[in-house]
Amino acid sequence: MRRADRLFHIIQLVRGRRLTTAAFLAQRMEVSERTIYRDVADLVRQGVPIEGEAGMGYRLGAGFDLPPMMFTQDEAKAVVAAVRMAQAWLDPVLARGAEDALGKILSVLPVEARVAAEALAVYAPAHGLPDDAQRTLQLLREAVADRRKVHLGYRDHAEQHTERVVRPLGCFYWGKVWTLAAWCEHRADFRSFRIDRVQHAQALEERFRDEPGRTLADLARHNEQRAREGSPTA
Structure with missing residues (x-):
């Protein structure tokens, strides 16, 4: 280069x-x-x-910008592939946003790049995330952004039902499975919840602030330490 x-x-x-x-x-x-x-x-x-x-x-720094950068054919194909997969595995609001963004990108591409991108033979099935999981994902994603605590009804791998209040920290996609990383106030520790096992979720009015030992960065360090020790993550 x-x-x-x-x-x-x-x-x-x-x-x-x-x-x-x-x-x-x-x-x-x-x-x-x-x-x-x-x-x-x-x-x-x-x-x-x-x-x-x-x-x-x-x-x-604020206020600095560059002229828009033109996409190569490979870059345009990558955007198309990403959006097609996203539409199947995101919540409806983000899926629509991804589709609208793709339309804007394609509209300004040279004809050859646009045709090559639209003809990309990479597809994602329409039956991705179930409707109830899509709604839960959207609620949790918005709660993370709003810094709102969430009340969860959750069914674990042993089919045990629990009710708990959590501080949502981030939503993670693992290939057909989404999880919520959170600080669980019931356990006073980090926990991960499979979104397809959430039976009901309600964003509460109570907001939370970052506190030492309870942030997403703290969770990352916690998991790295457990990995070095050979222990499974929570």
């Missing part, structure tokens, strides 16, 4: 993420972290408002 292309790609990656580490950029660019540090320093000298520092992560 030419250095000019690499610099442009760095801007695109930093713009598309809340915080981007040098390690992530180095892996994507297939260069050393030292090269990334030099590239970022050069971009800053050229007037690109990249904020942050080595070892912490980078983000793009």
Whole structure:
């Protein structure tokens, strides 16, 4: 990759993420972290408002933008494939949003790229996530965004029914199965809930704030530690 292309790609990656580490950029660019540090320093000298520092992560300052980037045929095909799969396994609101976004992308592509993307022979069956699981996914996803606690009625793998209040932290897709990662107030610990086993869910008025030891980042560290110890995750 030419250095000019690499610099442009760095801007695109930093713009598309809340915080981007040098390690992530180095892996994507297939260069050393030292090269990334030099590239970022050069971009800053050229007037690109990249904020942050080595070892912490980078983000793009407000008010900076670039002209829209034209998709290659492979990139357009990747978008079509992703949207087709998403429509089967997302909740209705996100599925419609994905379809609308795809229409906008295809409408501005050159004819050859659009035809190639639309003719992609990769499909997802229409019977993906069941209707009740779609509704539950949407409720939980919105609760995560709104920072609202949720009351769950849940049937576990042993067919035992429990009622509990959780702090929803994130929804994870594992290939035909969605799970909710949450802090369970009943167990005072992290728990994962299969969305297809949620019997009922209600978003509560009570909101929650990040507290040390109860965040999604804490859960990731918790699972990494358990993996190193050879224990199954919760």
